[in-house]
Amino acid sequence: MSFNPLAEKGIPLDDQIRDWRELGVAPVDPDATHPYTKCRIITMNAIEVESVFFGHHFSRFCTDRAVREHLAHTRYIEQQQQKVVNWLLPGTASVLETTISYEQQAVDLTAWLARHEPDPYLKQSYEFAVLEDFDHLYRYANLYEMIEHRQAEKLVDGLTEVMPGRPTAWEHRHPVDNVRDPYDKATADPRSKLHTLTLVAAEQQVMNLYMNVGPLYMEPIARQLYQEIALIEEEHVTHYESLMDPDETWWERLVLHEYNECYLYYSFMQQEPERRIKAIWELHLAMEIEHLRLAAEQMRRHDRRDPEEILPPEIPETMVFEPNKAYLRQLLDTQIDLTTLGAGYVRESHERFERMQQQIHRGEQPPSEQVIDEHRARFGREYRLQTEGEHPDPRLREPETTPA
Amino acid sequence: MQQREPAAPDDDVVEVLMQQHGVIHNLFDEVRASGAEDRQDAFSRLVRMLAVHETAEEMIVHPLARSAVPGGSGVVDDRLTEEASAKEMLSRLESLDPGAPDFLPLLDDLRLAVLTHARAEERYEFVKLRESTDAATRTRLATALKAAEAVAPTHPHPGINTPTENLVAGPVAAVVDRVRDAMRRANADAP
Ligand SMILES: [Fe+2]
Ligand SMILES: [Fe+2]
Ligand SMILES: [Fe+2]
Ligand SMILES: [Fe+2]
Ligand SMILES: [Fe+2]
Helix, strand or coil: CCCCCCCCCCCCHHHCCCCHHHHCCCCCCCCCCCHHHHHHHHHHHHHHHHHHHHHHHHHHCCCCHHHHHHHHHHHHHHHHHHHHHHCCCCCCCCHHHHHHHHHHHHHHHHHHHHHCCCCHHHHHHHHHHHHHHHHHHHHHHHHHHHHHCCCCHHHHCCCCCECCCCCHHHHCCCHHHHCCCCCCCCCCCHHHHHHHHHHHHHHHHHHHHHHHHHHHCCCHHHHHHHHHHHHHHHHHHHHHHCCCCCCCCHHHHHHHHHHHHHHHHHHHHHHCCCHHHHHHHHHHHHHHHHHHHHHHHHHHHHHCCCHHHCCCCCCCCCCCCCCCHHHHHHHHHHHCCCEEECCEEECCCCHHHHHHHHHHHCCCCCHHHHHHHHHHHHHCCCCCECCCCCCCCHHHCCCCCCCC | CCCCCCCCHHHCHHHHHHHHHHHHHHHHHHHHHCCHHHHHHHHHHHHHHHHHHHHHHHHHHHHHHHHHCCCHHHHHHHHHHHHHHHHHHHHHHHCCCCCCCCHHHHHHHHHHHHHHHHHHHHHHHHHHHHHHCCHHHHHHHHHHHHHHHHCCCCCCCCCCCCHHHHHHHCCHHHHHHHHHHHHHHHHHCCC
16 A cells, blocks of 8 residues: 555645744754754755745746636745744754755765666766765865864764765866756656756755855855855756756646655655654645645646646655765766766766866866865864775875874 | 954964864763763863853953944843853753753753854854954964863873862862963963
8 A cells, every 4th residue: 555645635725824833843953863854854945945936937937817826825835834844953053064964965865866766867967966965065074174173973973974076176067068958758757757856956955055155154265165066056956957858837847846745755754753853744745735636636727637647656665864875985986087068978078178177267276175275284184084994086085194 | 244364273262262162062962972970071071161161251252342342242241141041050960960860951951052152152242253353362362262271171181190180170160260360361471
């Protein structure tokens, strides 16, 4: 008996608006909360934010007042869900601590989706990008020890390793080379559509966070590092969104958004150890079931098609936050040198890549390298958390240093 | 926003204070992670570090922020209120046996109060302090702060019998006195 959100009964839309008491959630404990609980919070925030902005864009292109009213109504509910989810984050955590949780989330979310992606081209695209967020985690962890004198191990708790990925300096590609080819909506596995949508939402939220909090730092190296990595996140949003079929109708997209929310809340409900947080995932699932039912109804009416045509026959294997160390190490061993050329992947650097590198770096060290140099100058070493041994790529092992 | 003048990190009082916030947070982790037999020891080290840090802030950092930072006295009053309530929790904790059932829940309350307080200092006090003081002042205060830290080490070397070790074993009030003396001396030596 598998779970089918289309067959379930949710909470009527009119009963979904919450008052201040319900919105006033207490934050999680910054130290005692499981790192993957934070990752789930960060993921669901990204999903709700995407759902809100999708609703706004849809509305801007929509001439039917009744539809715009419906969109406004559900969008307000999605906003309240976003408030409840994101306000679980504690104010005592610094921006940098939250950033490190964001990158841990990006790494273990993308790795899990890559492992479960049926389409080889999409899988390659996730594998390609995960090595970059993996590298960001390492850069921010070094900044963290420099500024806050704490080690990122306290945050990632040994679940995710911290060491170089594809060096951030090499991630600056010509924008044209970030545009992938889309899947074909007629033949794509519904799981592929959900995975891509989840990654678009997650990367977009990371991008928005960095582009907004970066300038709030005083330390020049922090300001510069956020600026550099925010530009990579722009590449990641371009990369993932170009994978989606642009021929999907607005109604198809709405149904996919709502189904994906059901899928992820359902997934996270299964594994959430914190009772209070689990109750939120359950409540939101019951709300999303109704959003999905209403979206499906509209799709039938406006597109004259059955939503079942585009949705999985049964809920896919639940998405799990879990360590992906061996998988990531295998990617580190084989895919560090990849870059993109047009819609494809190549191992050799090419003229457009070289030119972009020259234009942005001008032969100097970018902030992502400076942060490591400054850390080494101060501590006589880098910050790394290699729980499974040496870095698989000999070029990226930590050089010998003399103590500071 | 004004960028801060580059100073060697340990020579800047704000850096040293933030470093101490990191150490305090780590010490809380140690107490939480320790078993019943090690808890007293870890807790004592936490208490000493808190005493050193808060005493130094009360003696030199807050007064400076009060005079140098625009709106500083309101900000400092808020910080002192937080410190007072943390001290109250701390003294309740000290009266408990670390193995007592309400010790860890109360420690959690103290931890969250201290973290909130530290974050508020960093966001509302230190940022402004860095903008409204010169590097030389911050260096002088950093030296005083490090001198204070040295009289009450949080990780004594085992088996070495020195006056410092006696101090480490001594009551918190003695630590506070020694910190005060060290700060006064450092201030008096200033040019
Ligand atoms: Fe939602
Ligand atoms: Fe990233
Ligand atoms: Fe990313
Ligand atoms: Fe929804
Ligand atoms: Fe403090």
